[in-house]
Amino acid sequence: MPRVKRQPAVVNNVQNNSFKKIHGLQSIAPLVQSVEETPEPIPTTIKGNIPTWIRGNLLRNGPGKFEFGNQQFNHWFDGMAMLHSFQIADGQVAYRSRFLRSDSFNQNNEMNRIVISEFGTLALPDPCKNVFQRFLSRFEMMKPTDNASVSFVKYKGDYFVSTETNFMHKVDPETLETNGKVDWSKFIAVNGATAHPHVDPDGTVYNMGNSYGSKGALYNIITVPPEKESPDDTLQGAKVLCSITPGDKTRPSYYHSFAMSENFVVFIEQPIKMDLFKIVTCKIRGKGISEGIYWDPNQETVFHVINKHTGKVNQVKYYAMALSTFHQINAFEEDGFLILDMCCSDSGEAINIYLLQNLRKSGEGLDEVYNSMARLLPRRFVLPLNITDKTPLDTNLITRPNCSATAVANSKDRVFCTFEDLHGDDLLDYGGMDFPHIHYERFNTKPYHYFYGCGLRHLVGDSLIKMDLQDKKLKAWYQPGFFPSEPVFVPSPSAEEEDDGVILSVVLTPTKDKETFLLVLDAKTFKELGRAEVPVNIPYGFHGTFNSTA
Template sequence: MALLHQFKISDGRVTYKSRFLSSDSYQSNQEHNRIAVSEFGTINMPDPCKNFFQRFLSRFELPSEYLTLPTDNANVSFVTYKGDYYVSTETNIMHKVDPETLKTIAKVDWSKFIAVNGATAHPHTDPDGTTYNMGNSYGRKGAIYNIIRVPPTKITEEETLEGAEVLCSIPSTDKTKPSYYHSFAMSENYVVFIEQPIKMDMLKIVTGKLRRKSISDGFSWNPKLNTIFHLIDKQTGKVNSTKYLAKPLSTFHQINAFEEDGLLILDMCAADDGQTIANYKVQNLRKSGEALDEVYNTLCRVFPRRFVLPLKVDRDTPYDQNLINRPDCTATSKRIGKDKVFCTHEDLHGEDLHQYGGLEFPQINYGKYNTHPYRYFYGCGFRHLVGDTLIKMDLHGKHMKVWEHAGLYPSEPVFVPSPNATEEDDGVVMSVVITPNKDKSTFLLVLDAKTFEELGRAVVPVNIPYGFHGTFNTTA
């Protein structure tokens, strides 16, 4: 269940509060004292109080929670629209929350405003507050990917997603098996959608309840398919006629994207395998000893990569010739067809990152450097199923700084710039660190973003579970 956390730093003191999201899923589970609503990786089990005949009949009920009542357990990320705070997952339901009290204010359904069946938990925001997101829709013509745009301001205080619009729609390459996406990239003038070979079998997902399978059972990896980068003009909504192809890869989080010298530079955390979701099954998390070592050794490793896409590809563009002429750039793009360019990546790291198991949960100085050339990003090293190090990567020379302590597991790093900062890494990096071998000794870690040296810890006398994504609210 979604559990919201808040650390407040003021006058040299740190206070902490947490509150469960008051979702319908949470209330139903509380009422039944068990998992009563199916989630992404969890199928609800029959009520043990029902007799055998009742449980048998329950298998043939319509799968209403998948068709009309998706989970509203928004447990992935804090997001903002029109200055308001929401918590979100990947269904069409978000919850508006009070960032001060963490109380649930309202349930908001995307489908009440635009024709989508869900949206990502990783929107992007322009400097003027205009927000972009993505959501699927399904109809007679098959699955469609939709680019969503939400205006920056409200007319009334009660507004939520009023004024949201579908900027453009992109048909899925496979009408019955659209690609899964956790996020997307954005540059100054383009939204970049990455259609990857992680496929969703809609028939399996819809019949999941009948088959006693979770939603994740409908996901599969098809290594025979290329990855496709779709570029959408943010002003016109027009999809670039050029399809940029790459070998099969899986990506959950992008680092940054920006335009320079007629090129779009796209940085992301990616892997050559799409089995990442399977790593986090409860069966794996409960393993120990040699069985757990086997899981570690077969983990899908994720590393930071750069793709460079030439924005101008026309009939005069030569074939089978590298179109990238940036100095010291090893990424390539070659025209292989009328509207096709095949791309290879450049590693954004040195060999030393391999000993830390790769990098995920990337963060940058978003407010000032998102959609612009940048130098630094921060993330978690993943030698285990969860992050066990914090890493700062310097793209000038691909050098890295590391924070690590045995037995400590940090969450996603959150960068906070210093007031009136003049340098990109002038600020602090904060992370919630769990200590599974000790009771009630979780702490908020604060690092100097420039030196990556520890500035302090605020120990919380409660047990906090490992979390996903956080956000920084405000500086007073």
């Protein structure tokens, strides 16, 4: 990957100067504290109106236990997976939760201490061993965690919970019971897969996973067929569609997700780097895995485009200045261009900011942590697909009307791109946004008008945003002291328009005990229809999905 002069700081200054410093942030420490599970469904109190046509389960995943015995995890991502279900039918809502019975949870629980290392926490040697045994244990290969705390994913009609290692767990979406561990590496040569797969209309699932060998790392595009070969089938038939070589095989990029259009998969190789030597030797050095992940602003971002049907990697690479992204919004093809929309920022240091000690700060300390972060904003890159030997060089190739993004061919296999903002100045008042969702079933890989996300005037979401791409205007739901989670769009049964449906979001109130509620918004007007108040405390989670039972 080419080295470039250090220029991203200029962009950072532009972005950071667009945001006012925040002072007097409310403490969110109660949102990242351990809670008890509620395995049997409990009723909720309905305020307003929950539309009777909503029938199904809002499934949520995230960390819910942050210590065992007198040992505490260091990073938010380390907490033990807690699964949540809001069962909606006939205008009523029932809530239940269970801890994922992963090997990590079971072993930690049995020993009453942390025995499985996580992203930011290195498990200490067994204190019952002698000094020599504890010393030797540092040279043992670290086992990947199966603490699948990121999201719910679906393969071949079954629900699984996933993280970014090679382990998933099959889960009953009705009872949340853990029904077995699945190892990706038993089916294909990968060492993990993202918790954000994409699905084609025929049910074929696409995902990405790294593989590590003696010659370094590879990025792999994975496909999983929609049909089951037997009742016990999980990932049978999975295959690696293609492999991509990193710019530096010993320092591949970290990625949380990828983009997909009708005919292409787009992998964003960003300058958040994984130092494989540091990661492999973390036990010897007494450091967590997170210590081996770093941001390199001197690296460009590279967009790799892969044909979904042939597995061929486009020889043209698309470059941009250093940026980081966790979540893409949508991607589609139109008039010879591949349009890629995503939430991104000009710095990639946030992943190491989400230490529990930072999230539990208050006063000036919390303000300082928040103001040190680059903001996430929705942006559009436009990639011209038909690059040939006759393509003019050093000329903006984007001919789309009213598009401020640029794409300039420096050679027949290199195009440098700049982005178009997908927002107006009013989004800056909400601190940027992330956790994007769209009407996925009908508009994923297609031109679309609306997306939804969380406003980020805090370290977690503190508002809900609906963005209209036609005029770049937004609608917002915001109430001081309330912290909504990722919005999930559920279309109405007779939906004709893109935004005909509701938004579901779990809202937490850290200043009040046991006053969590499921919020239901009209997706068109963004007005509140109703809420279902839950008489238990729930920690702030990551991702989820709606499982329709209609």
